[in-house]
Amino acid sequence: MMNFQSKKSGSVSKDRMIAKFMQLTATGEKTANFCLSVHGWKLDEACDYYFSNPEKYARDHKHQILVDRKKIQHLFDRYRDPSSDVISVDANHDGLLRFFQE
Numbered sequence: 001m002m003n004f005q006s007k008k009s010g011s012v013s014k015d016r017m018i019a020k021f022m023q024l025t026a027t028g029e030k031t032a033n034f035c036l037s038v039h040g041w042k043l044d045e046a047c048d049y050y051f052s053n054p055e056k057y058a059r060d061h062k063h064q065i066l067v068d069r070k071k072i073q074h075l076f077d078r079y080r081d082p083s084s085d086v087i088s089v090d091a092n093h094d095g096l097l098r099f100f101q102e
Contacts, residue, residue, distance in 0.1 A: 030059035
């Protein structure tokens with residue numbers, strides 16, 4: 001009896017984690033379950049890895065993300081600080097402000 005209850009409560013906890021992952025990432029249940037299980041049901045780690053490489057984890061056809069990395073790089077290069085590899089917010093090279101103004 002005790003084992004059944006602990007398995008059931010573990011299942012409820014996983015269901016909550018799946019729901020939270022889906023909410024944070026706007027993915028489906030298959031993707032959430034896959035990503036969380038790959039990362040040992042650690043929500044923060046699963047989200048970090050998902051956002052760094054979403055096409056690797058997408059399991060729901062309607063939620064698959066097609067990323068054109070060249071377009072992303074072009075957009076980043078357009079607003080980055082020419083003296084560093086970041087989009088700055090300083091007065092001289094405010095790439096973030098320019099991004100929102102356009």
